[in-house]
Amino acid sequence: MPSSDNLMPPWKKGESGNPKGRPKGSRNRSTIVKEWLEAKATDGEAGQVVDQLVRSLIVKASSGDVSAFKELMDSAYGKNTDKQEVEHSYTQMGSVTVSSGNEVKELVFDVGQPITK
Numbered sequence: 449m450p451s452s453d454n455l456m457p458p459w460k461k462g463e464s465g466n467p468k469g470r471p472k473g474s475r476n477r478s479t480i481v482k483e484w485l486e487a488k489a490t491d492g493e494a495g496q497v498v499d500q501l502v503r504s505l506i507v508k509a510s511s512g513d514v515s516a517f518k519e520l521m522d523s524a525y526g527k528n529t530d531k532q533e534v535e536h537s538y539t540q541m542g543s544v545t546v547s548s549g550n551e552v553k554e555l556v557f558d559v560g561q562p563i564t565k
Contacts (some may be wrong), residue, residue, distance in 0.1 A: 459465050485498040493500065502523075508516035 485496065485501075487497050489495045489497055489500040491500045491503075491539075493503065505516045505520055507521050
C-alpha cells in the first residue's frame, strides 16, 4: 500500500539516484550508427556508407526483391499508415463492406441492389 515512506526516493534532495550513471563523454548507439553511416563508402563509389547501402537496396529491388523495394518506398514516401478493415456479412449472398479509414465502400455481387448496414 502506498504511504509517505515508500513514495519518497531513497536519496536526498540534490543527490542523484544513480551516482555512477553513464560516464561523461560516452556515446549512445544511435550516435555510433549515425557516425558509421556518415563514413566514407567502402565500395569505391563516391559518397558515404549510407549511400552504398541505398545503392545495394536499389540493386536488390531491381532484381525483384520485394522487401528491398518496400524499404525503398517506405524511405522515399513514408510508411503506409492506413488501417483497412474488411467486414463480411453472410446474411445475403455477396454482401461485403470494406472500410478504409473514414471511407466505407459497398460492394454488390449478383444481388442487384447495394447492401447497406
